Amino acid sequence: MRIAVTGGAGYIGSTLMRRLVEGGYTAISIDNLTRGDYTPLRGLEGSMELLVGDIRDLNLLMGVFQDVDAIIHLAAIPGLKACDENPEEAISVNVYGTNQVLRAIVEAGVKRIIFASSAAVYGAPRYLPVDEEHPLKPLNLYGVTKMAGERLVEAYHENYGLDVTILRFGNVYGVGLYTRWDTVIPKFVRQGLRGEPLTIYGDGHSSRDFVHVEDVVEAVILALRHGGGFETYNIGGEPMEVGEIAEIVCEEVEAATGRRVEVTHLPPRIGETKRIEYDITRIREHLNYRPRWGVRRGVRQLIDYALKGGAFEA
Ligand SMILES: NC(=O)c1ccc[n+]([C@@H]2O[C@H](COP(=O)([O-])OP(=O)(O)OC[C@H]3O[C@@H](n4cnc5c(N)ncnc54)[C@H](O)[C@@H]3O)[C@@H](O)[C@H]2O)c1
Structure with a gap:
């Protein structure tokens, strides 16, 4: 199977590209390298295509998507902070860019898309744990752009019969580009290893689903x-309070x-959800998803990585 990944130079994308190739897929990435970096994939250029380009470039996408079986759409301006710092670009990439990807998919005759969404679409949960039927009420621009992306892929499913899977990732961690x-x-790991105090925004009782x-x-x-x-699936791992981390x-x-x-x-940050915990029953039952990592093991992995000289600067 031939798979195109948008944002394949990113944190999740570069990990995914490696795993796709290991799983016997032919993988092509398109990334404009504004945040991502193909360095983690160095040495694998022979087994995958690593293209530099923008998802808003329709002609480029139409060429790349020829003879592709599925698109995994990860490219985005991710996170509350990055979107608030550059709202125009966030709307342009996350909403207009997603629409360009969908237009190119239809033009190129691709039948399937997996769209990376986020817990940010839920906003402040009305109940916990949050399942996929929970109302969407994002509290920040990032969540709004992700919700718009979800609505766009749904519209293309309705209008063109595109097969769609929306994956709402929790708070992703682990070694890779993200260590910066x-x-x-x-x-926290960086501050701890430098001998600095760990800075918690708010009282430490806010929680996330760490995956x-x-x-x-x-x-x-x-x-x-x-x-x-x-x-649509929630992708969670281990829910935990920031103070516990x-x-x-x-x-x-x-x-x-x-x-x-x-x-x-430090004072709490505006626009952040206080607590979120995922119900992952649906993906467990439909796709037999079983998260294998817990936060403590992930923290140990990061410390080990840093002590062995892994890049760890912000
Ligand atoms: N990391 C998380 O905790 C998390 C949580 C929920 C959802 N997500 C979603 O997962 C996806 C991947 O996130 P990530 O953590 O790997 O972020 P990332 O920033 O590492 O990856 C995004 C990639 O998209 C690329 N990109 C940005 N604009 C582009 C454009 N116009 N054209 C082409 N490429 C472009 C960047 O260069 C980068 O390599 C995003 O859609 C994000 O919203 C991430």
């Missing part, structure tokens, strides 16, 4: 193998380096 990011787990990048990629491949029609990082950094780590609190 400022999201909670790598930020390891290898489990995310597993879910994408399961959806690719078994999905069809129109389906800080405790795990303190313990694991101390175990690895012998140094004690302190914690400090």
Whole structure:
């Protein structure tokens, strides 16, 4: 099977490209390298196509999508902060760009798309754990653009019979490009290893569903193998409060380096959901998805990676 991945140079994309090739797929990435980087895929150029280009370029996409069996659409401006810093680009890439991908899919005769969405579409949960039937009420621009993307793929499913799987990823962590990011787990590990206090926004009781990048990629491949029609799935791993993560990082950094780590609190950030925890029954039952990673193991993996000299700067 020939698979095109948008955003294949990104954090999730580069992990996915590697796994696709290992699974016997022919994989093509298209990425404009604004955030991504093909370095993690160095040495694999012979077994995959790594293209540099923009998803808003319809002609380019139509060429790339010829003879492709499915598109995995990951390219985006991801996260609350990145979208708020550049709202025009966020709307352009996440909404207009998604529409361009869909137009090119129809023109090229591709029948299937997997769309990367986010827990941000739910906003403040009305009940926990959140299942896929929970109302969508995003609290920030990122969530709004992801919701718009979901509506667009749904419209193309209705109008053109496209097979669609929407995957709403939780908070993704694990080694890879993301170790340079400022999201909670790598930020804590970086601060802990530098001997700085871990900075928690708010009281530490806000929670997220943390899912390891290898489990995310597993879910994408399961959806690719078994999905069809129109389906939406939550992709979760282990729900946890930020304060608990800080405790795990303190313990694991101390175990690895012998140094004690302190914690400090900053005011909460506006537009952030306080607590979210996923119900993943649907994907467990439909696709037999079983997350294999927990947060403590993921934190150990990151510390080990950093201590062995892995790139870890923001
Ligand atoms: N990482 C998470 O915790 C998380 C959580 C929920 C959803 N997601 C979604 O998963 C997808 C992948 O996220 P990621 O974490 O790998 O982010 P990422 O920033 O590492 O990857 C996105 C990639 O898209 C590329 N890109 C951006 N604009 C482009 C354009 N106009 N044309 C071509 N390429 C472009 C970037 O260069 C980057 O390589 C995104 O759609 C994101 O919204 C991620």
